[in-house]
Amino acid sequence: MPITGKILEVAQAHPERLAIVGADSRITYGELAEDGRRVRAVVEHLQDAVRRGNARLRSGALPGNAESPSAQPPVGAAMAAEPSEHPAASFDSSAQPVVAVSSTDAFHTARIIAGLAGFDCVAATIDPRWPLEHQVRVVLGTGISVLVSDSDALRDALARAGWAGAQVSLEEFCRLERELPPAEAPSVRPGDEPFLMLFSSGTTSNPKAFLKTRAQYRANFAVSSAHLEPLPGVATLAPGPLSYSLTLYALVECLASGGSCHVADSFEALAASRRIFDEGVTRIVAVPAVIESLALVARRSPARFTGVQLLVAGGANLSARIRSAVAESLPHARLVSYYGAAEIGFIGDSRGGDGTAITLYDGIAAQVRGPLGEVLADGEIGELWIRADACSDCYLPATTDEQLRDGEGWATVHDQARLRGRQLELLGRAGDIVVTGGHKVSLPEVERAFELLPGADAVCAVSAPDASLGSVIALVLEGADAPDKAAVLAFARERLAPQFVPRRVYRVGELPRTVGGKVRRAATAELVAHGEAVRL
Structure with a gap:
């Protein structure tokens, strides 16, 4: 993960610089470095409780358990898959704990994720709006041992399922931070160590889990920092839940560059426009619908947006309606629409015209394949395959049996596309191409x-x-x-x-x-x- 070294560097050189800013809370780089020690202290405390509970469970001493002790695996056993060429497929969460945050509080979610970056654990964000049964399946199947969530329904469902981890409310987590002595100082971790557990978008199926190593995220940041301008000291607004890979990565790239990330629990365009003006936001990273809403507000209150220089929209093929609205309301701001997949990383972007032509980034290899796996000629429609250093190794088997990469390192999320040289045109998923x-x-x-x-x-x-x-x-x-x-x-x-x-x-x-x-x-x-x- 690239952020720990930069957090420590900026904390030393510019301790007063804002790192994470919420609607009502903020934390500087100097404070964030120390904050991570308190986050880690709470995780260690809860992880110790989990281990003690598992020891009692294996010895049959845990009261109130209707099932036999041997039927309840220790935390992490669900991840002990059969040996695989990919380390992620056999990831053992009993050795490296998985800490998940399922909260609508963007500020605290962001600082917890940032705090965990300098320690040997895997962090995850779970969308609290997922169906309850899917949240339970993810927690049980991916080896999550510590869960920060205010949901009583989730707590009860996990208890009925025999989960042996520890769930605490956000309020309780913050209380423990105040009471426990801080842990050791964070450090820059090895590149092959998993740091984040992410989930696919769930557009066509239930979200699938996969891991990102620190080296893969460093490779991803190298691409985005070369093209999407997360510069030192720049104030970026990234509204939306941290369970979205777009918002989560906006946080990562801001902290990896020494910038300030402004987060929001929910989005309301008028309130966001006031924050943009008051906080001196010059860069916005958001989904297309948010970009369009801000453009409409800018039409009525242009003075609030005079400092905005760059709009970065996640999701390629940004509609002509949105492009027109931005050009009219924010003529001084540049608009970039990038294409990527959480599993693979940043792939390319479009910056002009109708937005359908995506230019692949340097270092990204692409090919379009037919139904038999054959590589198709330029201009033919088929399934898009990408090879990139930032690509995850595989999906976690507890969430899907689908393969992400082939034996040569090419990966697909089943987008359909045409490829002409280094220009890519996206055409949707497999079900989006019909014959009539x-x-x-x-x-x-x-x-x-x-x-x-x-x-x-x-x-x-x-x-x-x-x-x-x-x-x-x-x-x-x-x-x-x-x-x-x-x-x-x-x-x-x-x-x-x-x-x-x-x-x-x-x-x-x-x-x-x-x-x-x-x-x-x-x-x-x-x-x-x-x-x-x-x-x-």
């Missing part, structure tokens, strides 16, 4: 044509069965004021090739989304199939 009337059609390409459709808040293109063509394109509009079918088709025919024009048009009050705000295509298709969308 003998033509291969990208559903995200269809959607992009409707980004500026008047009256539609959002759109989703899906495949619908058809007796003569096998399948046809159906467009689902969100919003009560969506235009009628004739207007939609006229709009489409001006912008799309005939085979891309939707054959059917539907309207819903609200499109189904993930907790991160991404439209769920499969769930939208189910609304159409079950007659829950109004056909226009």
Whole structure:
């Protein structure tokens, strides 16, 4: 992890510089270095309690356990997978404890994660909005032994499942920090040591867990620092839960560069604009919806955004509507839309035009493969594979049996794409490419044509069965004021090739989304199939 050395360096040279700033709390680099010792002291205290509990459990001395002692594995046993060529697959959390934070408090989550960076443990952030059963499965399956969470429902569910770890509320964690003597000073750790346990986005399935070593994160920071400008002393606003890989990495790159990361428990555009002005924020890292909201506020209150120099949007193919809003409201600010995957790291970005052409970063190798694994020629549509130093080794087997990398180190998250030299065009996931009337059609390409459709808040293109063509394109509009079918088709025919024009048009009050705000295509298709969308 690159942040510990920089935290110690800045704490010595500029102890008063802000490191992490919340809406109501802040901590400097000088304070953060000492804060990590208190975080570690609490973790050691709780880990000792876990070990004592496991010792009693193995001896049968733990009261109130309905199951036989031998049926309850010690913490970390769930991770003792069969031997693998990848260290992550056989990671033993009894040797290196896993500490998870599941909280909506962005400031305390951020400082705990930062504090753990200088010690031999793995840190994780769990989204408290995940379904309860999935939270339980993740905690049990990935070897988490210390959990910071205020959820009584999660506590009860883990107890029923026989979890032998320690859960404390955030309030209790902070109390223990005040009462316990600080631990030893943090230090820069070896590169092959795992530091973070992350999770896939969950757009198409339940989130999958994987580990990042410190060397992999250092490689990731080397790419982002060369292109996304997390500079020393720069104030970056990164609103959103730390359980999002985008927000978590914004924190990492700020601390790795000696910058200041401004976090937020929730996002409200007007309140954020006041913080931007008051705190001298010059760089914003956020999901597209947040960028769009800030652009709308900037139109009404431009003075609050005069210091903003760079907007970094996670997620490629930033819509034309958002690009237009930023260009109009923040003409002095540069907009970069990057493409990456938490498992792989930063891959490339787009900075102009319609945003569909992504330039691969130096050091990133890419190829597009066909259904038999063959490498396709430039311009052909297939599955995107990436080779990068920042890529994780594998998914943890407790959360999926899916493979991340092949034997030569190439990895895929199953994005579909076209590749022309070093220019990449993303076309969605495997289910986003459909065949209709003998033509291969990208559903995200269809959607992009409707980004500026008047009256539609959002759109989703899906495949619908058809007796003569096998399948046809159906467009689902969100919003009560969506235009009628004739207007939609006229709009489409001006912008799309005939085979891309939707054959059917539907309207819903609200499109189904993930907790991160991404439209769920499969769930939208189910609304159409079950007659829950109004056909226009």
